[in-house]
Amino acid sequence: MLHCGDFGIWPGAEGARYLREVDRALAEHDAVLWFVDGNHEDHPRLGRVPRVEGRGRVAERVWHLPRGHRWRWHGRTWLALGGAVSVDRALRREGLDWWPGEQITERQALRVAADGPADVMLTHDCPALVDHEFGTPPSFWAREDLEAGDVHRRRLQRVVDAVRPGHLIHGHLHRAYLRTVDMPHGPVRVAGLDCDGLPVGNWAVLDVPTMAWLKIPLGPKGPHEE
Numbered sequence: 001m002l003h004c005g006d007f008g009i010w011p012g013a014e015g016a017r018y019l020r021e022v023d024r025a026l027a028e029h030d031a032v033l034w035f036v037d038g039n040h041e042d043h044p045r046l047g048r049v050p051r052v053e054g055r056g057r058v059a060e061r062v063w064h065l066p067r068g069h070r071w072r073w074h075g076r077t078w079l080a081l082g083g084a085v086s087v088d089r090a091l092r093r094e095g096l097d098w099w100p101g102e103q104i105t106e107r108q109a110l111r112v113a114a115d116g117p118a119d120v121m122l123t124h125d126c127p128a129l130v131d132h133e134f135g136t137p138p139s140f141w142a143r144e145d146l147e148a149g150d151v152h153r154r155r156l157q158r159v160v161d162a163v164r165p166g167h168l169i170h171g172h173l174h175r176a177y178l179r180t181v182d183m184p185h186g187p188v189r190v191a192g193l194d195c196d197g198l199p200v201g202n203w204a205v206l207d208v209p210t211m212a213w214l215k216i217p218l219g220p221k222g223p224h225e226e
Helices: 012-028 106-114 143-163
Strands: 033-035 055-059 062-064 070-073 076-081 120-123 167-170 177-183 186-192 205-207 212-215
Touching: 012 055, 012 062, 076 143, 106 143, 120 143
Parallel strands: 033 062, 076 120, 120 167, 167 186
Antiparallel strands: 055 062, 070 076, 177 186, 205 212
């Protein structure tokens, strides 16, 4: 199972209880979960977890995919690149519900791009060339955070341009869709997943050997494929 970020790495007893419950549910189904970091994670804690074969072991069956981690599945190279900007940063408190390290840094972007092509990217943020219409943001979101979000999407796009994937799967925007996007290197099949707490839209089923979606991301009004 792959998770597109904002998985829920949280401090304190509540965070520990959540991990135990997820780990227990995975064990009941003999499953393993790999996730990229979203912006809503305790990033310093993720930086301290032990790594095995490049992955961070958060629990017995829960593993973090650090930014730039690559692996091979069925003849394809997969690339993990979590991170995004909290556009609601003005409402959050450092150390309680916001932590530094949420963004892909310029240095990380350059390193990942230099490592060469990949067939599939698993990200939290959405690259800039995937167009979306957004309404007027809430007045309590700071302009500098919204601008930082745009800068971050452009930074991710530069990595995509260098890596040249044919497929990209992301979260963050709280939108479920499946779309083919023309990028400088060619068409990219982009899937976006919605946020938690919804009956649909935040999960899908992918046949990894063929890269065919068996259950596509569903929005509240049904399939959203463009």
